[in-house]
Amino acid sequence: MFKLRPLPYALDALEPYISARVMEIHYEKLHQGYVNRLNKALENHPELYKESLEWFLAAPDNLPESIRTAVMRGAGGDYNHSFFWEVMKKGGGGEPNGELAIVIKKYFGSFEAFKEQFSAMANGVFGSGWAWLCLNKHGDLELRESDDQDAPLTQGSQEILGLDVWEHAYFLQYENRRAEYVENWWNIVNWDRAEENYRMIVE
Ligand code: MN3
Secondary structure: OOOOOOOOOOOOOOOOOOOHHHHHHHHHHHHHHHHHHHHHHOOOOHHHHHOOHHHHHHOHHHOOHHHHHHHHHHHHHHHHHHHHHHOEOOOOOOOOOOHHHHHHHHHHOOHHHHHHHHHHHHHHOOOOEEEEEEEOOOOOEEEEEEEOOOOHHHHOOEEEEEEEOOHHHOHHHHOOOHHHHHHHHHHHEOHHHHHHHHHHHHO
16 A cells, blocks of 8 residues: 655744645645545555556556546655655755756756746646656756646656645645745755756766
C-alpha cells in the first residue's frame, strides 16, 4: 500500500505565506485523499502496490484500462504534492545560484524574466492545475502547465519546480486573489532543492 510521505517541515513553517490551516487541510486531508484514492484504485490489482508512482505516471499504458484513470489521478495527486512540499521551505526565496541559475539565464534572459513568465503562466492556469519548470525530453528548459493532477512526467518532461494553483491551495487564505498567492510563494521557494532536482536530471 502507498503511504502519505512525511511533510519535510512543520505545518506552520511556511507562515505567513501559506498558513498552517491551509497546510493542515492541503497535506493532511487532500494529499492523504490522493494516497487513499490510489490505494483504492489498486485494490483489485494488489500486484501493482509494489510499483512506484513514477512507474505509473511515466507509462500509463502499462495499467489495465479499467483502473487507468483512477490510478493516474491518485498517483499524480500523490506525486505532485510530495514534489511540491519539497520545493518549499521556511526562509526560502531569493534566486538559484548554481547550474540552474545559469540555464535559467540562458533560456529566459534573466531570473526576473523567468519569474515573470512563470507567474503569468501560474496566474493563467484555467480551472484546477499546476505550473511547472521542467526539462523536456529534448533537454530544453520549459515552462509547462498541467491540468488537474496530470504530471509533466507523463509527457516525458522532468520536474524542476512546481506550483499548485488549485483553489484548495490558496482560497481559504487568499480568497480569489491567486496572483497574491503566486507572488508570495516566491518567498518560500527552496532553490537548493530545485537545483538538486535539475542536477539529478542532467547528471
Ligand atoms: Mn493541491
